Amino acid sequence: MKPKRLSKDPLNLIITGVGGQGNVMISLIVGKALVQAGYFVTIGETYGASQRGGPVMSHIRISEHTQYSPFIPDGCADIILGMEPVETLRMLSKYGNPNVVTIINPRPIYSIDVTGGQASYPDLNELMSVVRKLSAKVWVINATEEAQKMGSAMFANSFLIGALVASKILPLKRESVEPVLRETFSREIDANILAFNKGMELTKLSAT
Amino acid sequence: MSGIAIDAPGTSQLFIGNEAIARGALEAGVGFAAAYPGTPSSEIIGSLAQVAKEAGIYVEWSVNEIVALEAAAGASFAGIRALAAMKQNGVNVASDFLANLVMSGTGRGGLLLIHCDDPSAISSSNEQDTRPIAKWLDIPLVEPGDFQEAKDMTKWLFDLSEELGTICLLRSVTRIAHARGNVKLGELPKVKPKAYFDQTHDLKNVMPTKYIPVPSPVRHFFQHMKLNRAREKFEIAPFNRYVGPQNPELLLITCGSCWLYSLDAVKALKLEDRVGILKLGTIWPLPEKFLEQYVTKAPKILFVEEIDPFLEQSVMELIAGLTSLDHYPVFYGKRSGHLNAYGELNPDMVIKAISNILGLTYQPRPVEYSSQAESFRKSHVPERSMTFCPGCPHRATFWAIKNALKLDGRNGFVTGDIGCYSMAIGPAGFFQVRTMHCMGAGAGIANGLGRLGQFGFDQPVLAVVGDSTFYHATIPALVNGIYNQSNFILVILDNSATAMTGFQPHPGTGITAMGEPTKVVSMEALCRSLGARVEVCDPFDLKATTATLLDMMTEGGGAKVIIMRRECELVRSKKQDAPYKVYVDQDKCIGEDCGCDRLCTRVFLCPGLVWDKKAGKSRIDEVICAGCGVCADICPRGAIVKEAR
Numbered sequence: 001m002k003p004k005r006l007s008k009d010p011l012n013l014i015i016t017g018v019g020g021q022g023n024v025m026i027s028l029i030v031g032k033a034l035v036q037a038g039y040f041v042t043i044g045e046t047y048g049a050s051q052r053g054g055p056v057m058s059h060i061r062i063s064e065h066t067q068y069s070p071f072i073p074d075g076c077a078d079i080i081l082g083m084e085p086v087e088t089l090r091m092l093s094k095y096g097n098p099n100v101v102t103i104i105n106p107r108p109i110y111s112i113d114v115t116g117g118q119a120s121y122p123d124l125n126e127l128m129s130v131v132r133k134l135s136a137k138v139w140v141i142n143a144t145e146e147a148q149k150m151g152s153a154m155f156a157n158s159f160l161i162g163a164l165v166a167s168k169i170l171p172l173k174r175e176s177v178e179p180v181l182r183e184t185f186s187r188e189i190d191a192n193i194l195a196f197n198k199g200m201e202l203t204k205l206s207a208t
Numbered sequence: 209m210s211g212i213a214i215d216a217p218g219t220s221q222l223f224i225g226n227e228a229i230a231r232g233a234l235e236a237g238v239g240f241a242a243a244y245p246g247t248p249s250s251e252i253i254g255s256l257a258q259v260a261k262e263a264g265i266y267v268e269w270s271v272n273e274i275v276a277l278e279a280a281a282g283a284s285f286a287g288i289r290a291l292a293a294m295k296q297n298g299v300n301v302a303s304d305f306l307a308n309l310v311m312s313g314t315g316r317g318g319l320l321l322i323h324c325d326d327p328s329a330i331s332s333s334n335e336q337d338t339r340p341i342a343k344w345l346d347i348p349l350v351e352p353g354d355f356q357e358a359k360d361m362t363k364w365l366f367d368l369s370e371e372l373g374t375i376c377l378l379r380s381v382t383r384i385a386h387a388r389g390n391v392k393l394g395e396l397p398k399v400k401p402k403a404y405f406d407q408t409h410d411l412k413n414v415m416p417t418k419y420i421p422v423p424s425p426v427r428h429f430f431q432h433m434k435l436n437r438a439r440e441k442f443e444i445a446p447f448n449r450y451v452g453p454q455n456p457e458l459l460l461i462t463c464g465s466c467w468l469y470s471l472d473a474v475k476a477l478k479l480e481d482r483v484g485i486l487k488l489g490t491i492w493p494l495p496e497k498f499l500e501q502y503v504t505k506a507p508k509i510l511f512v513e514e515i516d517p518f519l520e521q522s523v524m525e526l527i528a529g530l531t532s533l534d535h536y537p538v539f540y541g542k543r544s545g546h547l548n549a550y551g552e553l554n555p556d557m558v559i560k561a562i563s564n565i566l567g568l569t570y571q572p573r574p575v576e577y578s579s580q581a582e583s584f585r586k587s588h589v590p591e592r593s594m595t596f597c598p599g600c601p602h603r604a605t606f607w608a609i610k611n612a613l614k615l616d617g618r619n620g621f622v623t624g625d626i627g628c629y630s631m632a633i634g635p636a637g638f639f640q641v642r643t644m645h646c647m648g649a650g651a652g653i654a655n656g657l658g659r660l661g662q663f664g665f666d667q668p669v670l671a672v673v674g675d676s677t678f679y680h681a682t683i684p685a686l687v688n689g690i691y692n693q694s695n696f697i698l699v700i701l702d703n704s705a706t707a708m709t710g711f712q713p714h715p716g717t718g719i720t721a722m723g724e725p726t727k728v729v730s731m732e733a734l735c736r737s738l739g740a741r742v743e744v745c746d747p748f749d750l751k752a753t754t755a756t757l758l759d760m761m762t763e764g765g766g767a768k769v770i771i772m773r774r775e776c777e778l779v780r781s782k783k784q785d786a787p788y789k790v791y792v793d794q795d796k797c798i799g800e801d802c803g804c805d806r807l808c809t810r811v812f813l814c815p816g817l818v819w820d821k822k823a824g825k826s827r828i829d830e831v832i833c834a835g836c837g838v839c840a841d842i843c844p845r846g847a848i849v850k851e852a853r
């Protein structure tokens with residue numbers, strides 16, 4: 001299958017959050033859907049020790065022509081999907097540039113450095129304004145809050161995948177992602193599909 | 209479920225490097241695969257185990273790496289294609305047998321050792337480059353540069369191993385093993401081999417079977433001849449290639465994940481017309497004639513490789529012997545300081561090295577943006593240290609250890625090794641672990657410490673090991689402690705899984721890699737049979753655990769064993785809901801006014817407990833809390849409440 005022209009080649013996407021939030025799951029689903037659409041996809045992720053409550057990131061590099069390395073060079077991200085606000089800013093500061101588009105879930109997760117008193121978590125409104133300063137465009141998606149309404153914070157992942165698809169930054173459509181969601185989740189498949197669709201709707205309404 | 213056994217030749221799949229290697233092995237008709245889990249290698253066996261039944265192959269988690277390699281060699285001797293997979297440290301464990309196997313040669317079935325290095329030690333106790341073992345022990349070694357090659361090379365290498373009658377090495381690193389990329393599938397074999405140990409051979413009047421590594425000098429000479437034949441194959445192998453202009457100003461010589469970094473760097477700098485990249489897939493022995501064509505054309509050469517200057521030194525040695533050169537090129541790499549001989553590389557490091565050599569400037573984003581971003585990072589991005597998961601039994605264990613050592617009062621301490629529990633070197637485990645080396649090392653070190661009484665040493669020594677580590681590397685140390693009457697307590701952190709590498713089963717779990725029920729090798733029965741005092745505790749019962757530890761320390765005498773038994777929370781939570789609803793009674797918690805000095809959030813440090821700045825009190829973050837209820841037992845005012853769900 002010949003894939004659709006990309007707005008830029010390679011297209012560089014970063015998914016970031018805290019170990020345990022589901023970073024690897026999101027990157028796997030997005031990556032699988034893109035390979036099925038005919039693209040070369042390389043995904044590099046932080047693994048191992050950092051999965052236990054540390055900062056995590058997945059670098060996803062999408063190309064029509066070739067396999068790129070699993071590292072996005074500094075300052076070269078096109079899209080940052082942040083599952084946690086401070087982690088979003090951590091990635092923006094290293095990989096951001098004046099054209100980067102950011103999708104952010106504004107629910108903080110405090111690190112043990114913060115709860116232990118060695119570090120302090122910034123004021124959320126201030127943090128969001130900094131994120132806006134460093135991004136060309138920002139979508140704020142209350143994924144955790146909405147997922148909790150559905151019964152579990154873990155649905156936030158499907159919510160954010162929905163947001164990513166609805167943002168139309170990636171060459172992905174609802175119809176190509178839904179089957180991948182179905183084959184990847186072993187539990188709560190229908191609830192995850194519902195969260196995915198809600199994420200899409202919410203994003204269409206909330207572009208800023 | 210891993211998709212590595214999909215019978216759809218020609219389709220592209222998204223595989224991590226380890227799955228690509230496993231698929232390559234399936235396409236090659238592998239029949240036997242064994243490993244001990246170790247990041248970043250674990251998914252090779254993990255994915256093969258998932259499809260073992262449908263593919264009609266045998267896959268096992270062995271007790272350690274040397275047994276895995278020996279078992280795989282057994283299969284090779286009986287004509288079955290076999291592989292053993294391991295991380296860099298595993299190669300050290302397996303190396304004694306490996307050195308012998310090189311001399312004896314392999315059987316009718318091809319045999320591969322697949323070793324995944326972890327540059328920067330992202331999930332390891334040390335970083336180490338395993339490529340030199342190929343030179344040291346005379347073994348052919350290849351290294352894939354992307355995901356497709358990881359699959360294709362594995363298949364190709366089985367043929368080579370069989371043709372030469374030697375074990376072959378496939379080295380990978382974290383950024384291939386654990387990264388994902390496109391892999392176009394090939395055909396799966398339909399024929400099943402038959403296993404038979406052939407006891408005849410042409411030197412029967414000298415040696416009873418083929419598989420004996422003596423006479424060693426003769427066998428060593430044979431191995432050198434095999435290496436020469438491997439070199440001939442490597443000269444024309446499809447895994448070595450050159451991209452770039454005919455006469456480059458600068459030639460990069462690279463391998464493995466650095467191939468993709470080099471491509472990225474040359475593209476980012478738009479130097480496709482000035483810089484060439486020579487990518488090697490066959491690493492040892494070097495394809496000398498292939499290399500000669502390119503190294504003679506470039507005035508400058510930069511070696512781009514991870515950890516040791518293996519290619520740098522080997523290629524420089526080759527060039528030193530070339531008679532066709534009238535002058536040497538200028539060499540750049542680790543020796544010149546343009547790239548580090550430690551830690552992993554990335555495209556930015558390669559961009560920087562090339563820019564330095566060619567005198568270029570590189571600016572990926574506006575300077576003002578960079579300085580603004582950097583200042584926001586400093587002012588708005590707090591640290592996020594690693595910690596035990598919410599509900600992790602290790603947090604409770606180290607809490608009990610900390611308190612027992614304090615109550616004992618003799619300045620006792622903990623020796624450890626590598627596993628999730630290594631995090632106890634830091635705040636997550638209250639800085640309790642004082643030594644951390646290879647698997648089982650804490651128990652070995654405790655053996656020495658526990659024999660120092662005659663020199664006035666009276667500090668209690670606790671050696672912590674994981675349950676899987678106990679079977680892998682601790683039993684000889686325990687036997688030694690009992691035989692030589694060393695005074696230490698072995699603390700086995702039994703969370704019923706090899707948790708750090710992905711919850712693989714082990715001999716204490718009663719289940720095999722392929723999901724079959726099997727005999728449980730009971731750690732308490734084993735330890736008792738050795739004559740040790742053995743206690744079993746639930747670390748969530750802080751009071752009883754602390755008391756038992758204290759009693760064992762007070763008793764003294766030879767080596768003793770305490771088993772901290774509580775399932776890994778990540779395993780438990782997949783099967784059941786949280787046992788408790790936990791909350792902080794806001795009337796009972798008096799915050800800063802309490803004499804506890806924020807014991808729960810400042811010291812216990814479970815990420816499920818947060819400090820509510822506005823209220824000046826503790827609070828549970830319900831998104832994070834696993835509902836284990838342990839914190840309810842540490843609050844001196846009883847303000848943390850656990851309600852059974």
